[in-house]
Amino acid sequence: MYQHRVFGVALRMLGNAAEAQEAAQEAFLRAHRGLAEFRGDAKLSTWLYAITSRLCLKRLASGERRLVRQGEEALLRLADDGRRPDAVLERSELEAALHRAIAELPEGRRIVVVLRDLEGLTYEEIAQVLDLELGTVRSRLHRARADLKDKLERFLP
Amino acid sequence: MTCHDTRESLSAFLDAALAPDERREVEAHVDGCAECRRELERLQQTVALLHRVEPARAPVGFVDRVAAAARPLPWYRRAAAAVFLPLSVKLPVEATALVMVALLAVYVFERTPALQEAAREQAPRQEPGAQLADESRQFEPSVRRPAPTQSAPPARSTAPEPRSQDRRDPSTYRDDSRPPVPVPAPAAPVPAEPPPAAAPPPVAATPPPAAKPEAPSETTVGRGARPETESRQESVGRAADSVRAAPAAPRLAAKRAQPPADVIARVAVKDRDAAEHELTRLIARVGGTATQRRREDDTTVLEALIPQARYAEFSQGLAQIGTWQVEAERGDLPAQVRVILRLQ
Numbered sequence: 001m002y003q004h005r006v007f008g009v010a011l012r013m014l015g016n017a018a019e020a021q022e023a024a025q026e027a028f029l030r031a032h033r034g035l036a037e038f039r040g041d042a043k044l045s046t047w048l049y050a051i052t053s054r055l056c057l058k059r060l061a062s063g064e065r066r067l068v069r070q071g072e073e074a075l076l077r078l079a080d081d082g083r084r085p086d087a088v089l090e091r092s093e094l095e096a097a098l099h100r101a102i103a104e105l106p107e108g109r110r111i112v113v114v115l116r117d118l119e120g121l122t123y124e125e126i127a128q129v130l131d132l133e134l135g136t137v138r139s140r141l142h143r144a145r146a147d148l149k150d151k152l153e154r155f156l157p
Numbered sequence: 158m159t160c161h162d163t164r165e166s167l168s169a170f171l172d173a174a175l176a177p178d179e180r181r182e183v184e185a186h187v188d189g190c191a192e193c194r195r196e197l198e199r200l201q202q203t204v205a206l207l208h209r210v211e212p213a214r215a216p217v218g219f220v221d222r223v224a225a226a227a228r229p230l231p232w233y234r235r236a237a238a239a240v241f242l243p244l245s246v247k248l249p250v251e252a253t254a255l256v257m258v259a260l261l262a263v264y265v266f267e268r269t270p271a272l273q274e275a276a277r278e279q280a281p282r283q284e285p286g287a288q289l290a291d292e293s294r295q296f297e298p299s300v301r302r303p304a305p306t307q308s309a310p311p312a313r314s315t316a317p318e319p320r321s322q323d324r325r326d327p328s329t330y331r332d333d334s335r336p337p338v339p340v341p342a343p344a345a346p347v348p349a350e351p352p353p354a355a356a357p358p359p360v361a362a363t364p365p366p367a368a369k370p371e372a373p374s375e376t377t378v379g380r381g382a383r384p385e386t387e388s389r390q391e392s393v394g395r396a397a398d399s400v401r402a403a404p405a406a407p408r409l410a411a412k413r414a415q416p417p418a419d420v421i422a423r424v425a426v427k428d429r430d431a432a433e434h435e436l437t438r439l440i441a442r443v444g445g446t447a448t449q450r451r452r453e454d455d456t457t458v459l460e461a462l463i464p465q466a467r468y469a470e471f472s473q474g475l476a477q478i479g480t481w482q483v484e485a486e487r488g489d490l491p492a493q494v495r496v497i498l499r500l501q
Contacts, residue, residue, distance in 0.1 A: 029226055145200055
């Protein structure tokens with residue numbers, strides 16, 4: 001359950017399954033070691049999102065990332081997906097465009113839109129996870145969505 | 158509300174994250190502005206696209222890998238934990254160290270006080286040691302002389318020089334494993350030393366003056382009490398006590414020191430050499446062992462250990478060798494009777 005959410009955030013943020021897996025594993029190990037620090041007033045998921053987000057942002061900022069291997073995500077999905085090839089292609093094109101568009105967002109906006117539109121967190125939760133003001137979350141989210149709207153124009157009806 | 162302000166709030170409007178009055182303002186503006194209405198639709202469609210993204214799934218085996226990674230800590234962390242971390246480890250280790258230090262201290266304490274005590278008792282016990290020489294003389298009144306005489310030099314020619322000195326220094330008795338008691342004192346070493354410069358050490362020099370004042374009374378007691386066995390035994394006991402107390406300098410040696418003589422006897426013989434020979438055979442016959450033999454100008458001192466069971470046989474045999482007279486005898490003889498015989 002949580003592992004998919006943590007892995008999902010890492011994957012969207014880092015854009016690479018192998019690196020996302022590393023980051024997700026590290027996030028869980030940190031959570032395991034720091035379980036005593038977990039405050040009961042927060043949701044466990046929020047706490048895990050906070051750890052994962054910090055970890056991913058730190059990785060992105062450190063520049064120690066591996067080169068993103070192009071097409072890896074699409075190949076992973078093709079291998080996993082049992083649907084009809086044309087549907088797969090259609091879907092993978094959209095998803096690739098979405099993924100690329102998300103990946104091209106500045107990191108500060110990207111994490112907000114991932115947490116809101118992909119993971120479904122509330123503004124308040126995002127503010128808590130990222131330790132941001134509510135207004136900052138709101139404006140960053142708007143900027144991110146506006147960017148995505150422009151980039152995904154051709155997929156809009 | 159301007160179009161710019163409205164568009165800034167459209168995202169939050171979609172998420173129903175606006176305050177009621179702000180929301181009403183946005184609704185009013187959008188109703189009247191086609192551009193902003195279209196912008197809102199596009200934004201809504203974009204969010205809908207984002208919601209179509211299938212949630213990512215962690216690879217198969219991811220949880221197992223995480224669990225495996227969570228269980229064993231890396232070696233460096235385990236080492237760090239062993240060195241720095243839990244009090245439950247550190248405390249017993251420190252407690253053990255403390256106990257070991259305490260045990261060591263007790264061990265040293267056990268050793269050192271013994272030495273200290275012996276050192277403390279050294280000074281007072283030297284006196285009994287000095288008396289011992291006197292007491293020993295009371296068993297041999299015939300040999301006793303007014304201490305420093307000029308007969309010493311000839312005696313020194315036959316008797317080995319260090320022995321006469323040993324007799325004077327009670328601290329050396331144990332090292333020599335000789336009983337100090339019945340040795341005849343033919344020579345007082347202090348004046349007997351040929352060159353005055355080579356006088357014996359101060360320790361050896363002190364006993365004679367200290368013993369002198371007591372000498373007359375001791376001598377009379379010794380002479381008068383000679384036939385009385387009890388008095389002899391008492392004397393032997395006292396001598397024994399003195400011997401036990403005497404060896405102050407070799408304190409540790411004193412602990413393993415031999416017991417004092419149980420029987421001291423004088424044997425009058427015609428031929429000392431022949432008697433000595435016979436006596437050696439007799440000792441061997443009764444299963445005893447000769448431990449010491451010392452020849453002096455007119456006396457041969459022979460010391461032996463005789464099994465108590467065959468002591469009677471030994472004394473019978475002794476009667477055949479010569480006329481023997483007990484000078485001192487312990488009341489209860491031990492299993493190994495320590496006999497000192499003076500052949501004259």
